Structure formats: structure tokens, C-alpha cells
Amino acid sequence: MVRLTRAQQQERTRAAVLVAARQEFAEHGYGEAKIxxxxxxxxxxxGAVYSNFTGKRALYLAVLADLAxxxxxxxxxxxxxxxxxxxxxxAFARVWLERLPLAGDTPGSGHLQLRSLSGVLDTEPTRAALAELVRFEAxxxxxxxxxxxxxxxxxxRLAGLALTLLHGAASLAENAPGAGDPFDLARAAEHLADLAPLDDAEPPHLPFVAPARSTRDQWQAPGAPRDEIDGRPxxxxxxxxxxxxxxxxxxxADEALRSARPDDKVTLVVVTSDPSELGRLARLRVVDLVGCLRRVFAPGELPRxxxxxxxxxxxxxAIGPDPADDFTETAIRVHAGLIVARAEGRGAGHAVATAPSHRYDAADPSRAYPAADPPSEADRVKRRPR
Known part of the structure; x- marks a missing residue:
């Protein structure tokens, strides 16, 4: 007889709860489902259910995230x-619209297929997080x-309009399954490209963001987390x-990416003080979008x-001095195993991305030089220990 470890048993319990919850939500919908x-x-x-999930909303979000x-x-x-x-x-619209329920689907199963959040996010933190996630998806x-x-x-803005069109179609389909022709909606999404939303200037607060601090801190990167876009470590x-x-x-994330140099590798680390609900909501929305992107764009064309x-x-x-919460914004620039710039607070990503460029002595990376004035070989020889 094979004896399961505690972690294996917990994973088996969690999987059983997710299967049961998916059946319950499909039959009764979120509102009428019972723990x-x-x-x-x-x-x-x-008690076993509550030992793995903090409540019905956390469990529903976990079911949707698992489907995604x-x-x-x-x-x-x-x-x-x-x-x-x-x-x-x-093409993106056609893939996304495959989730629309059919006229014969039960309301509960249709909501699961749509990854519907109707009636679920009834607190200010979850609604605020969803607004940010919608912008991030765009x-x-x-x-x-x-x-x-x-x-x-x-x-x-064009991407945001397309997502608004699709989520509007989903909202209609929740209450009137079969309403709206997916082929017409996909053609409408194509025609959005003919629109010309304005290209605004940079956000007004950026000129007032404090510059990043220059540092020479050793950087020990913890682990090798998975990139949610391409799945690689x-x-x-x-x-x-x-x-x-x-x-x-x-x-x-938008202003950090706009400010980054063309050859920068930019990593966006998503954190929350509430992983059971806000964390699962973030994972659901990002994973769901990436699943659609992977079916439309070749691997080399996915977001960088x-x-x-x-x-x-x-x-x-490992990165910031303060505990992470739902409003955290902290950034570092890494070069040659060192953290060479840091910033915290509003505009931190922009500040670090626009920090002055330096070249580093390969023999001594802790020494930084202006990009226009790299050290000569004679300088390197002078600094070598005798």
C-alpha cells in the first residue's frame, strides 16, 4: 500500500473539492451553491473544504482559474x-467567443464557460482589482x-475597445443565450482597427517621479518562477x-514598459495581500487571456x-524593503549580478527603467562607469591586485 505524504493528500483533497465545486456551480450557479x-x-x-479554501467566493474563483x-x-x-x-x-475575437453558451446550456454551466464574475465581486477591493486587471489585459x-x-x-485603447466588445457580448449571453452572432462580432472586432484613438502624451505624474537610487547591492535571485505568458522558467x-x-x-506596468530600453528584459511580478481571492482573480484573468493569445499569435509574437x-x-x-500589498510598486534594475538602481512608490517602474545607463567593469562589476566613458585596459591593469 502506497502511503501518501501530507502534501500529496492535501493536493488530492483540493482536487476533489474543485471537481465537486465545479459540479455544484454548474447545477446551481454561484448564488445558490452551498458549501x-x-x-x-x-x-x-x-472543515476539509474550508481548510483548502477560505469561502465560496475563493472556491468559485479557484474553479474558474482551474478551467482557464x-x-x-x-x-x-x-x-x-x-x-x-x-x-x-x-482571430482573437473568434477564439474568445467560443466560450459563449448555447441556448440549451443551464445558467450555471453557461456562467462557468463564460468565466462569469456576475454577482461574485461585491467588495471594494475585488472591484478595484478587476478594474486594474482589465487595463492590464488591454x-x-x-x-x-x-x-x-x-x-x-x-x-x-484599441485592445481595450476589443475587450469591451467581447465582454459586452458575454454579458448579453449570460441573460439571453444565443443572442448575438459570433461571426458578426468577430467582423466588428476587425473593423475596430480602422478607428484612430488618440495617442495621448505620457501620464502627467511621470515628470514628478523621483529618480531611482543608484545602488551596488548583490542580487541573489530567489528560485526560477514560471513566466505565465510562455510557460518557461x-x-x-x-x-x-x-x-x-x-x-x-x-x-x-504600461509606463514601465514604455520607459524600458529596447534590449531590457522586463519582469512584472504580481503580488497581493489576499492570495485566496485577489490572487486567484488575477491568475484567472491573466491565464484566461494568455490562453486566447497562444491560439492566435505564434510563440515568438507573444507579449515580451x-x-x-x-x-x-x-x-x-527579496526585492523591496516593505511587505507587499495590493498597492505595492517597487522596482529594481539588475546588471551583472548587482542591483544597480532601486525605486519605490508611484512611478517606481518608470524611474528604474529610465535610470542612467552605465557600463560595468567585467573584472569588477561593483564599479560603474558612465556609458560614454568605459574604463580603459590600463585602468583595469592598475586595479588588479598585485
């Missing part, structure tokens, strides 16, 4: 990306539409910019920034 019935379906106690993870894992990438923004928007879609350039306001020791953002500050979820705060603790 007691979920426990009975899973042949567990009510499965969809992303099964996504087949195309051989090449669409050859225009209009075709890309149309940014990621815009980066896929124009993968070789920094995000432009026009493209981000992220080496946080790579030269580039790391920006830690709370779920209620995700829109600041690396997106990492720091559920336990390990990365944030």
Missing part, C-alpha cells in the same frame, strides 16, 4: 501570426498586436528591470514582458 453540498459531493467534511489553466494548457499555437492588426483582432493584448514596439496609447538574474506590482497597481505570480511574497521580500 455543505460541495463537501457531500466530494465525500469530505465541511486547462484551456491554456491545451492551446495549440498557430504556425504564424495574423499579418495585420485587423486580422489579429478578428496592455498584454496591445503588446501582442504590436510585438516589436513599446506600448502605444492608441494600440492599448524565469531567470531573475538576467540583466534588466524587475517591477513588483500589487493587483491594484497593475496599470503601472515576463509575468510572474508571487503568491507567497518571496520575490517581493
Amino acid at each position: 455543505d453540498r460541495i463537501a457531500e459531493r466530494a465525500e469530505l467534511t465541511r 489553466e486547462r484551456a491554456r494548457a491545451s492551446a495549440e499555437p498557430p504556425a504564424r501570426s495574423p499579418d495585420s492588426v485587423a486580422r489579429a483582432l478578428g 496592455l498584454l493584448l496591445a503588446l501582442a498586436l504590436a510585438p516589436r514596439t513599446p506600448p502605444r496609447t492608441r494600440t492599448v 524565469v531567470d531573475l538574474g538576467d540583466d534588466g528591470v524587475v517591477v513588483v506590482l500589487g493587483v491594484c497597481r497593475l496599470s503601472a 514582458p515576463r509575468v510572474v505570480f508571487d503568491d507567497d511574497g518571496t520575490l517581493a521580500a
